[in-house]
Amino acid sequence: xxxxxxxxxxxxxxxxxLYFTARIASMLGDAMLPVALSVAMLxxxxxxxxxxxxxxxxxxxxxxxxxFGGVLADRFHPRPVMIAADAVRFLLISxxxxxxxxxxxxxxxxxxxxxxxxLATAMFQPGVNGxxxxxxxDAQKANAVLRVGQGVSTMAGPAGAGLLVAAAAxxxxxxxxxxxxxxxxxxxxxxxxxxFTADRTTSTWENLRTGWHExxxxxxxxxxxxxxxxxxxxxxGPLIPLGAASVTGAHGTAAFGYAEAAFxxxxxxxxxxxxxxxxxxxxxxxxxxxxxxxxxxxxAALVPALPLLLLGxxxxxxxxxxxxxxWATTVQTQIPGDxxxxxxxxxxxxxxxxxxxxxxxxxxxxxxxxxxxxxxAAAVISAGCAAALIAVTPVRRLRRAPARRLxxxxxxPEPGAGxxxxxxxxxxxxxxxxxxx
Numbered sequence: 001x002x003x004x005x006x007x008x009x010x011x012x013x014x015x016x017x018l019y020f021t022a023r024i025a026s027m028l029g030d031a032m033l034p035v036a037l038s039v040a041m042l043x044x045x046x047x048x049x050x051x052x053x054x055x056x057x058x059x060x061x062x063x064x065x066x067x068f069g070g071v072l073a074d075r076f077h078p079r080p081v082m083i084a085a086d087a088v089r090f091l092l093i094s095x096x097x098x099x100x101x102x103x104x105x106x107x108x109x110x111x112x113x114x115x116x117x118x119l120a121t122a123m124f125q126p127g128v129n130g131x132x133x134x135x136x137x138d139a140q141k142a143n144a145v146l147r148v149g150q151g152v153s154t155m156a157g158p159a160g161a162g163l164l165v166a167a168a169a170x171x172x173x174x175x176x177x178x179x180x181x182x183x184x185x186x187x188x189x190x191x192x193x194x195x196f197t198a199d200r201t202t203s204t205w206e207n208l209r210t211g212w213h214e215x216x217x218x219x220x221x222x223x224x225x226x227x228x229x230x231x232x233x234x235x236x237g238p239l240i241p242l243g244a245a246s247v248t249g250a251h252g253t254a255a256f257g258y259a260e261a262a263f264x265x266x267x268x269x270x271x272x273x274x275x276x277x278x279x280x281x282x283x284x285x286x287x288x289x290x291x292x293x294x295x296x297x298x299x300a301a302l303v304p305a306l307p308l309l310l311l312g313x314x315x316x317x318x319x320x321x322x323x324x325x326x327w328a329t330t331v332q333t334q335i336p337g338d339x340x341x342x343x344x345x346x347x348x349x350x351x352x353x354x355x356x357x358x359x360x361x362x363x364x365x366x367x368x369x370x371x372x373x374x375x376x377a378a379a380v381i382s383a384g385c386a387a388a389l390i391a392v393t394p395v396r397r398l399r400r401a402p403a404r405r406l407x408x409x410x411x412x413p414e415p416g417a418g419x420x421x422x423x424x425x426x427x428x429x430x431x432x433x434x435x436x437x
Contacts, residue, residue, distance in 0.1 A: 011142060015135040015191055022187035024149045029180035031157030035257050036177055038244040039162060040170030043253065044104050049363025051241045056359035057111045061118030063353040070126035070345025071207045078127025078341065079188055085124035086185030090178050092117045097174035126345040133332065134193055144275040147321045151268025155261040162257020211342025214335065220283065220394040225350035231385045235297060235378040237358015242371050243300040250303040262310035263296065266317020274325035284396050286326030287389035292319025294379040301375030333401035
């Protein structure tokens with residue numbers, strides 16, 4: 001059933017359109033980068049371990065610094081912090097494109113560039129949750145529309161990156177990725193937002209303590225993050241480097257991009273479904289949908305004929321996106337708006353902190369156990385994580401918060417007025433409870 005905000009507040013205002021454009025551009029870059037990096041490094045002669053180290057450097061820097069990104073967003077407003085982060089990512093990925101075009105860059109350069117990119121993304125990501133309540137009123141509809149957009153980005157980004165690497169050169173894939181961050185920053189720059197007043201007398205340490213108190217006081221929140229630790233180490237961490245090695249080995253360099261594109265198509269379908277389906281217990285509904293997600297590591301392990309591989313990735317995306325909408329809406333509507341950026345930072349950091357460990361051990365573990373065997377284990381573990389979400393009472397019983405009307409002139413959003421962010425997903429919160437970037 002639709003909330004009253006659906007009728008009273010049009011979604012496609014100028015600000016939301018600009019924000020949507022900025023998020024699509026950023027999510028497109030987030031979707032292109034792992035595929036471009038993985039396939040390019042494999043093409044240049046680096047192994048699975050090197051790919052894992054590069055991706056792990058990005059995620060480790062992100063996980064360490066994201067809580068400080070939340071503090072900066074609350075103190076200075078999310079938009080300027082996000083614009084600066086997009087500018088840094090544009091420069092870093094452009095430099096990587098130049099170096100790859102000039103020759104084979106050393107591993108230290110790739111790892112350093114990805115680590116700095118992860119730091120910039122840590123400054124960007126918390127503001128996503130804090131900024132969006134100022135541009136949209138209906139949390140579920142806005143989250144679902146963004147999830148559809150993310151699905152399209154996930155569909156177009158990896159396929160484009162894979163094609164650019166296979167048909168042109170790795171440098172072109174990085175150059176296109178850099179352009180998406182430039183487009184996102186320019187769209188954010190064009191937003192017209194109400195004045196922002198923040199209390200800057202409180203120390204950074206006190207801000208961090210306040211965010212931590214809000215985070216740990218909600219058992220449904222930290223319970224999901226604990227489950228995501230298991231998912232991060234054993235599923236999300238190894239999934240990209242192992243999936244890239246498995247799929248490209250069986251079907252060629254462009255196939256991994258196609259598989260990720262199929263996942264994106266499934267995410268778009270899951271987002272469309274979430275526009276209409278609004279469970280009274282959103283996390284329970286999302287957990288049920290998460291039982292579709294294990295099809296992704298399962299098909300990556302079995303590498304069937306390409307149509308079946310793409311189908312498995314697509315169906316997995318439906319479940320992942322539906323969960324993501326329910327999670328993002330719950331976080332936005334259950335946490336006070338003036339502390340949302342800091343709580344989001346802890347939520348993002350906690351959800352993806354284990355991912356770098358999984359990425360870094362993927363190569364050595366695959367040498368001992370085998371790529372396909374690890375992917376089969378990831379499928380079983382991800383099904384177990386979906387069951388754990390249902391088994392945890394605070395997660396299962398949490399009810400939907402009532403919708404509230406967004407006040408156009410409010411500088412600080414009220415709880416219930418907002419909508420979403422990655423993970424990645426990291427966005428950047430690649431593999432977080434709410435996103436995959």
